[in-house]
Amino acid sequence: MPATICARDIRKTYGDLRAVDGVTFDVAPGEFFGILGPNGAGKTTTLEIIEGLREADAGEATVLGLPPWPRNPALLPRIGVQLQASAFFERLTAREQLCTFASLYGVPARRADEMLEVVGLTDKAGTRTEKLSGGQAQRLSLACALVHDPDVVFLDEPTGALDPQARRNLWDVLRAISAEGRTVVLTTHHMDEAETLCERVAIMDHGKVLQIGPPAALIRALDFPNRITVSSGLVTAAEARAGVPGAEVTDDGVTLAIVTRDPAPALGWLADHGALAGLQVRGGTLEDVFLQLTGREYRA
């Protein structure tokens, strides 16, 4: 099956700044694809070129086999876009907002009510958008992007300024959208978000894609050591060092930590000594991948 989205060596320069510097990737039909990177990495510009909001200086992008630039009326009804800010008409209620967007796509108002239901805003239908909380506004904005039932959905930092509760809430909605078979492309600077939601991620920095792959595969490829922690006082650090050869063991009085590339013997030994209270096993994360790729701490 041909790729839903193709980006081939796209480039965009603003003055001296190479915002996008040769980005290439494909997104398969129905895939949940993430573009991950710190602020200023070029994620939004990349997305805007693919959506058809900007013209690339060089390279080629297609969506559903069609070029998005110049503004392509054949493509527009098939893509749904949520921009970074909450792009709403002033002083309209949530329902009026959705109905207006629905009519721009020639979709009946009935569909607006369905979408309110999907994003869990039915009880806020009569509330003006200025009065919605950050999470509610973000969900409404998502509903506006989906009201015409597009095949491809672009989300630019959908959980940008949300509190943890609202983020998790939105993640559930995003999973549901993806489960309906749509292709979803999302940009984020949250590593955990990319890790839990995306089937594949492209890690970007300074306008370039550093690596692309499923999050788990990227992490595994790092061969990052596991960090096993249990409560202090069950076994001493010296005992653990003797029992688990080759592991690095520390004890700060609260937590006993065993760092090893081979977790099985360590876990077996801890179990044998009845020392599993407070057990946590942490592998590498996308943050470690980023550190490995750029040689610097990840700062969103």
Next chain:
Amino acid sequence: MNAFRSLSRAMFLGFVRDRGAMVFSILIPVIFLVLLGSIYKGSGTPQLSVVEVGKVSLLDQASSRGQLSRILKVTRSSDLGAALNDVRQGDADAVAQQQGNSLVVHYSIADQVTAAVVQTVFASIVQQADEQAAGRPAAFRLTTQQVEDKSLKPIQYLAPGLLGWAIASGATFGAGITLVTWRQNKLLRRLRLAPASTAAVVCARIGISLVIAMVQLAVFLAIATTPYFGLKLTASWWMAIPIVACGTLSFMSIGLLVGSFARTQQAASSIANLIILPMAFLGGAFIPLNFAPRWLQDVSYALPLRYLVVGMQDVMARGDGPASALPAIAILLGTAAVLTLLSVRVFRWDQV
């Protein structure tokens, strides 16, 4: 619902729910009209206030007769000193005394026009009394004929002037602030990604501004033509409708240009005010151009507001025919075309 209708509806709701916009585009101009209309209502019918000290038979005869009684307001006093003081202070225009066959009139030359009127009126009173006393018929007879009065009463320039100002600021702010707000919240980009045409978006915005302008026109006419303010509309007043429509387009293009440059709403509204307020003073919205100094009249020809205001005055109050509005309409449309083309060149989708 098609895109044009739903966009119009969205913008209309956005306007009527915006108390600030309602106050600025309708309420404040109406308050100005009511206040200024009431203040200037009395002016234009001068009366001479004369203090009669002691008995002045000539004055009593005159003030009981015909036309003179309408311009003379006679009060009686026995205190000459106090009466003279009233004239010095400008509280009375003249003091009249009769000493035998001599009529003595005291007046001030602080206001030379009033002074001249006082002298003329009393001279004519004495002359008439002389003629009667001599008992001979007048050798000459004066016949007067009234010409059509083309000078404007206050309400006749206040209503079109303030209405012009209200329409100008409504249209400029409507277009400018909408553009800046939509760019800031990215609605502009979002609409570009919807299959609705740019024409639908632009026409919806123009349509709403035209509706607002027509509401302003209707409210102003309704208030100004009440018996209290007494505006009498002349035959071709309906030509004010196309003038208002073209004025709206013209000032929307100014707003569009402002919105293309300004980055924030505050900046847009400051720039719009900087353009509209001086133009209101210089373009005849607040001060009638007939009374303005020569240089101001010359300046006004460069301001689109002049054509909106004077165009409305001509057809609404001066009784000019429908064709008289055509030059004003052409200039307003020309301004709109030039400024819109200019805006297209400097237009930006994004803040950066």
